[in-house]
Each structure stands twice: as structure tokens, then as C-alpha cells.
Amino acid sequence: MESKVLGTFTGEEWDAKWRDIYNQMLSTKESAQEVAERLKELAFLLGFDGWLINIEVDLDEGQIPNLKEFVSHLTHTMQSSVPGSLVIWYDSVTIKGHLCYQDQLNDKNKPFFDICDGIFLNYNWLELSHLLSLSAS
Numbered sequence: 001m002e003s004k005v006l007g008t009f010t011g012e013e014w015d016a017k018w019r020d021i022y023n024q025m026l027s028t029k030e031s032a033q034e035v036a037e038r039l040k041e042l043a044f045l046l047g048f049d050g051w052l053i054n055i056e057v058d059l060d061e062g063q064i065p066n067l068k069e070f071v072s073h074l075t076h077t078m079q080s081s082v083p084g085s086l087v088i089w090y091d092s093v094t095i096k097g098h099l100c101y102q103d104q105l106n107d108k109n110k111p112f113f114d115i116c117d118g119i120f121l122n123y124n125w126l127e128l129s130h131l132l133s134l135s136a137s
Contacts, residue, residue, distance in 0.1 A: 004086055007043060010054035013099060018057050025070070026063040032070035040077045043085070050078055050086035052120060059097035067093070072115040087116040 011018030025035045039051055053071060071089060078085040094100050094108040101122035102109050113119045 002084075004049040004084075005047065006050045006052050006086060006088065007039070007046065007048040008052045008054060009039060010052075010056065010090075012056040013058070022055065022057055022059060022063070026059065026066040029066055029069050032066040033073045036070050036074035036077055039074055040081050043078060044081055049082065049084065050088070050117070052088045052090060053116070054090035054092060054120075056090075056092045056099055058099045059093055061097040064095060064097055068111065068115060071112055075116045086118065088118045088120050089113060089116050090120045091122040 011021060025031055042048070043051065051074065053074070055067070059067065071087065075087040078087055089109070089112040091102050091104075091109055092099055094102070095111050096108070100108070101124065103122050103124045105113055105119055105121070109119065
């Protein structure tokens with residue numbers, strides 16, 4: 001099995017500047033796509049095989065369509081530029097924009113899972129959560 005090196009795109013609630021960054025990034029479909037394009041370029045230049053997307057900030061529900069556009073566009077542009085690339089969603093923000101770890105794949109995070117290459121579940125999952133995730137996939 002070939003090892004992959006992923007960059008991490010992350011911003012957390014404790015650092016207030018990330019709220020402003022995400023507000024700007026998710027203000028339009030085009031701005032979301034532009035950030036995805038820049039991450040693709042970074043991955044190519046730095047030799048990354050993809051990205052782990054870890055957004056740990058509460059978002060407005062109205063920003064979710066542009067967040068989904070960002071994840072989808074990043075996944076597609078990476079696959080066309082870096083064959084075999086991976087874009088992984090971290091179990092953080094739900095489809096309603098809440099920072100709320102699910103510890104399993106479910107209807108609150110599956111829409112992100114469906115538009116990228118996989119999900120990295122938060123670390124508090126239990127065996128039952130693992131089985132529920134498997135059935136949801």
C-alpha cells in the first residue's frame with residue numbers, strides 16, 4: 001500500500017481570526033472555488049497527496065452550500081491535478097453549520113462525506129458508532 005501525505009486545512013474556534021477567514025472564503029461560490037484552487041496549487045508545489053479539511057468553527061447555515069462547493073471543487077480539482085489524491089473531511093461542522101462532533105457517519109455529516117474521498121471521525125467514537133457509520137456509508 002502506498003503512503004499518502006496530506007496537508008491539513010484547519011481553523012479552530014479559539015482563534016477568532018478564523019471566523020473572518022471562513023466568512024470571506026464562504027461568501028460566494030466563486031470565493032469557495034478560489035480557495036480550493038489555491039489549495040490545489042499548494043498541494044502540487046509542496047508534494048502533498050491531498051488535504052484533511054478540519055473546520056472547527058460554527059458557521060451560518062447559509063454558508064453550507066458554499067462550504068459544500070469548496071469541498072466538492074477541491075476534491076475534483078485535486079483528482080484532476082494530482083492522480084490518486086485524497087480529500088478527507090474531519091467530523092466537525094454539521095450540515096446545519098454547528099460545530100458538533102458526531103463521532104460517527106450520519107445524516108449530519110454524510111453530505112460532506114459524499115462529496116469527498118472519506119471522513120476522519122472525531123476520536124470519541126464507540127464500537128456501536130463504528131457499526132452505525134459502516135451502515136450509513
